Amino acid sequence: MSNIHSVLLKPDKCKGCTNCVKNCPTNAIRVHQGQAKIKEEYCIDCGECIRSCEYHAKYGATDDLADLKEYKYPVALVPPSFYGQFTQDINPAKVMLALKDIGFFQIWDVALGAEALTQVTKEYIRDNDRTLISSSCPGVVRLIQLLYPELLGYLAPFKSPVEIVAQRAREFIKAELGAKDEEIGIFFITPCPAKMTTVNNPLGMEESYLDRAIAVDTIYHELIKRVDNLDDCCKIEGYDIPYFGISWASGGGEADLLEGISTVSVAGIHNVMSVLEELDRGDLAHIQYFEMVACQPGCVGGVFNVKNPFLAEFNIHNLVKKGINLVEQDLNKYDMNLQNSFKEKSIASLDDDLIVAMAKLTKLEKEIEILPGLDCAACGAPDCRTLAEDIINGLASRTDCIFILRQQVADLADEMATLAHALPPVMKRNKEESDDDED
Amino acid sequence: MQKDEIKQVILDCEVEAGDFSVGGEASSKLKSLLHKLGIPAQTIRKIAIATYELEINIIIHTYGGSLKAEVTPSEIRVIASDKGPGIADLEKAFQPGYSTASQKAREMGFGAGMGLCNIKRYSDELNVETEVGKGTEIEARISLRESGDSNE
Ligand SMILES: Nc1ncnc2c1ncn2[C@@H]1O[C@H](COP(=O)(O)OP(=O)(O)OP(=O)(O)O)[C@@H](O)[C@H]1O
Numbered sequence: 117m118s119n120i121h122s123v124l125l126k127p128d129k130c131k132g133c134t135n136c137v138k139n140c141p142t143n144a145i146r147v148h149q150g151q152a153k154i155k156e157e158y159c160i161d162c163g164e165c166i167r168s169c170e171y172h173a174k175y176g177a178t179d180d181l182a183d184l185k186e187y188k189y190p191v192a193l194v195p196p197s198f199y200g201q202f203t204q205d206i207n208p209a210k211v212m213l214a215l216k217d218i219g220f221f222q223i224w225d226v227a228l229g230a231e232a233l234t235q236v237t238k239e240y241i242r243d244n245d246r247t248l249i250s251s252s253c254p255g256v257v258r259l260i261q262l263l264y265p266e267l268l269g270y271l272a273p274f275k276s277p278v279e280i281v282a283q284r285a286r287e288f289i290k291a292e293l294g295a296k297d298e299e300i301g302i303f304f305i306t307p308c309p310a311k312m313t314t315v316n317n318p319l320g321m322e323e324s325y326l327d328r329a330i331a332v333d334t335i336y337h338e339l340i341k342r343v344d345n346l347d348d349c350c351k352i353e354g355y356d357i358p359y360f361g362i363s364w365a366s367g368g369g370e371a372d373l374l375e376g377i378s379t380v381s382v383a384g385i386h387n388v389m390s391v392l393e394e395l396d397r398g399d400l401a402h403i404q405y406f407e408m409v410a411c412q413p414g415c416v417g418g419v420f421n422v423k424n425p426f427l428a429e430f431n432i433h434n435l436v437k438k439g440i441n442l443v444e445q446d447l448n449k450y451d452m453n454l455q456n457s458f459k460e461k462s463i464a465s466l467d468d469d470l471i472v473a474m475a476k477l478t479k480l481e482k483e484i485e486i487l488p489g490l491d492c493a494a495c496g497a498p499d500c501r502t503l504a505e506d507i508i509n510g511l512a513s514r515t516d517c518i519f520i521l522r523q524q525v526a527d528l529a530d531e532m533a534t535l536a537h538a539l540p541p542v543m544k545r546n547k548e549e550s551d552d553d554e555d
Numbered sequence: 556m557q558k559d560e561i562k563q564v565i566l567d568c569e570v571e572a573g574d575f576s577v578g579g580e581a582s583s584k585l586k587s588l589l590h591k592l593g594i595p596a597q598t599i600r601k602i603a604i605a606t607y608e609l610e611i612n613i614i615i616h617t618y619g620g621s622l623k624a625e626v627t628p629s630e631i632r633v634i635a636s637d638k639g640p641g642i643a644d645l646e647k648a649f650q651p652g653y654s655t656a657s658q659k660a661r662e663m664g665f666g667a668g669m670g671l672c673n674i675k676r677y678s679d680e681l682n683v684e685t686e687v688g689k690g691t692e693i694e695a696r697i698s699l700r701e702s703g704d705s706n707e
């Protein structure tokens with residue numbers, strides 16, 4: 117498994133179409149010789165390519181249930197969106213009990229961390245008079261690091277609910293049971309490759325509190341089998357289900373909980389980009405908080421989920437209605453502040469040296485002029501501009517463009533025709549032709 | 556020394572009067588070009604905001620004009636020039652909150668009277684030349700020195 121990314125390609129399934137190339141928000145994919153290739157340094161693991169591949173050639177590499185055995189205390193972290201995968205008769209308590217049945221020692225709700233984070237965020241915005249962009253979706257954070265580094269200062273300086281709860285669960289088990297770190301395995305049931313990637317590559321922290329991540333579609337069938345054996349009206353004594361936190365699963369849920377704060381919710385990576393473009397033009401001072409998530413309509417749209425995103429959203433809305441209050445909890449038990457600030461990933465520049473970059477930019481503009489500007493992607497790059505950039509970086513050639521190639525073939529054919537008539541002077545033309553010539 | 560003589564125009568485009576729908580296109584384009592040049596993110600932020608305000612001012616206050624951006628190893632210069640009407644009272648124009656924006660422009664969210672103040676705030680040097688009846692040329696210069704590396 118790649119340690120840097122969790123979105124990978126199955127070469128035998130890739131037909132070399134350019135659906136993913138065109139859909140990738142960071143222009144990270146090219147098709148070469150009938151195969152898609154992801155440029156690792158540009159990939160933000162948002163999962164857009166998995167979503168757009170009709171041939172299921174892109175996939176997310178995650179862990180599986182067999183890995184539970186490696187730990188004495190395997191712990192499952194359930195994201196809010198997971199509850200959207202079930203209809204009303206399978207309530208959160210039932211899901212949790214079924215997970216225990218699979219072999220998890222404890223089950224923790226990420227929604228609890230979401231509720232706690234909401235309260236802290238609200239206070240932070242009031243005290244600091246700052247506009248924040250949510251830093252909970254790793255797809256969005258990486259997008260900003262890569263393409264909008266000028267906006268990094270907007271990102272909320274907090275861990276994501278998943279990390280907050282992972283840390284809390286780990287500390288709890290260590291304190292209560294005297295368990296050693298290596299005996300505890302924190303498994304996140306992940307709706308997306310973006311979160312999967314944070315296990316090995318956390319954001320704003322040196323090390324993740326997660327040990328593993330299992331994709332929703334990997335665990336789902338095992339879970340459904342066990343749910344069927346459980347009593348319909350099962351309950352977990354003394355456990356308050358964090359219904360409000362569960363609302364984070366669908367777009368707007370996170371923002372709605374920030375009462376008294378002016379918020380905007382944006383779901384879908386391309387939509388997120390359009391709002392970031394607006395922010396590039398200056399502060400939008402009347403907005404205090406931007407909920408931004410890569411998937412539509414929120415995490416229920418994560419590519420590892422099994423239910424249609426909109427039907428899952430419907431399930432979530434029904435659940436959230438059951439909520440009356442935030443679950444009462446001691447916020448001091450959580451450690452929410454990020455260790456590090458989010459760093460720029462500067463790979464967008466043509467060269468580290470400004471003078472060289474300026475010269476390359478001139479070449480780039482000239483190359484763009486030469487290309488037809490149809491953005492057809494037949495060359496394997498998403499658009500003409502990107503092909504031009506690949507050309508000046510020595511990664512592609514102008515004749516990768518089928519229109520340029522055709523033009524060159526036509527020119528060559530013309531030249532051949534001309535050459536065919538141009539006989540060496542020592543040879544005599546046949547009679548008819550020389551007669552014509554004299555006319 | 557010699558390096559400083561290199562100067563490159565990276566953006567030179569017409570900005571049409573009254574065309575709100577494309578407002579921001581020139582500054583967006585400039586922003587992505589600056590990323591390609593590896594300009595530090597916080598400098599890009601300043602330039603992008605200043606350029607956007609200049610661009611919008613041409614659209615809402617003038618009969619049309621152009622936007623140009625020049626890069627040298629030591630600074631970025633953004634030059635907005637227009638065909639009039641010129642600014643009668645410059646001091647007033649730079650006062651926060653002062654605006655003559657039309658009702659239509661205000662409905663689009665412009666006209667807070669903050670544009671010129673922001674341009675001034677985000678640029679290291681600002682030169683304005685204006686003549687009523689003729690037009691205005693505003694040059695915003697943003698230095699690349701402070702955040703640049705010292706080995707130059
Ligand atoms: N290029 C220009 N030509 C003529 N008048 C201008 C020009 N730029 C600015 N002005 C005048 O200066 C005033 C202040 O400009 P400024 O950009 O600060 O505010 P605004 O454009 O009115 O509102 P905002 O920028 O906050 O949307 C304008 O209302 C306008 O009267």
Ligand code: SF4
Binds near residue numbers: 162253308415419
């Ligand atoms: S929106 Fe949610 S599911 Fe989608 S990438 Fe972000 S965190 Fe993952």
Ligand SMILES: [Mg+2]
Binds near residue numbers: 608612
């Ligand atoms: Mg203005």
